[in-house]
Amino acid sequence: MKVTAIAHPNLALIKYWGRKDEELRLPANGSISINLSEMTTTTTVEFSEIFQSDQIQIGKKDVIEDSGRLAERLDRIRKLANSDLYAKVVSVNNFPSSTGLSSSSSGFAALTLAASSAIGLNLSEKELTILARQGSGSACRSIPNGWVEWNDASSSNESYAQSIFPSDHWDIVDIVAVVSSEKKDVPTSQGQKLAQTSPFFTARQAEMPDKISKMKTYIEEKDFVPFGELVEAEALNMHAIMITSTPSLIYWSIGTLRLIKQIKKWRNEGLPAFFTINTGQDIHILIEKGNLTALKKRLINIPYIQKIFVNKVSDGAEIVNQHLF
């Protein structure tokens, strides 16, 4: 059977950086995210006797047989379904990959939903999040709708994600400002392994439960300024861990730093906007819907911004009828 799924990358407000179990991809702490409406991965999967091996095509690249982590995911799904059928997988993003825009979260979420349905498994949302997590940790947060929490747990069965507020709970907008098209030189999954080499990692971990609880309160009460301040402080805290790891990880470019300073300046001028950054140079700017036009007007005049995506908070992964092959 052929199934197509669409998933959105998610933006972590409280981030996952470092794992307590590498093999199971158990994060060192819980995290909270939103799904980003205008950015998508679409993935079609078909299992069939006519395929002699797995065929995986990502973006415009030719079909390559057997491709690492993805093939591993297919093996896992075959095992769960007790099947030995090979699959054809075609996946496309409508946004750049490997630049820190979390394409692995939407990629593994869409693959998990499409492949498990195509092979005939009828998994619950919780089971889907666990399966997606094993492909790329943050992918578990792209399965449920809206505002999502991935809980802190010490076993695989308890390390799952769930919706804590629906998509329409609060009109927050996330503008992604692409400041460079350069691909990152250290992939996120490699970077995650270095977190614990930072002398500040233990201090970060000690604060995480309190940050999670504060974040949930600010979201619940729609209290934008403390929310934004916490989002920004959390991103800088995570990047401090990266910068002080051995070897050090510096994901920012000149454009990243220039825009950080610019956003702070706009804030001082009275525009409440806050930034966060993942493993790449591009910046996410969070703003209340009422201030979106004012922010866009300012962004248009910045020559080093190559592209923007304006996202609302969206639902999670879903099955659709239009196939890619």
Ligand code: PMV
């Ligand atoms: O799930 P991974 O291995 O791609 O790591 C995600 C890392 C961050 O995006 C920086 C943080 C997060 O929680 O999404």
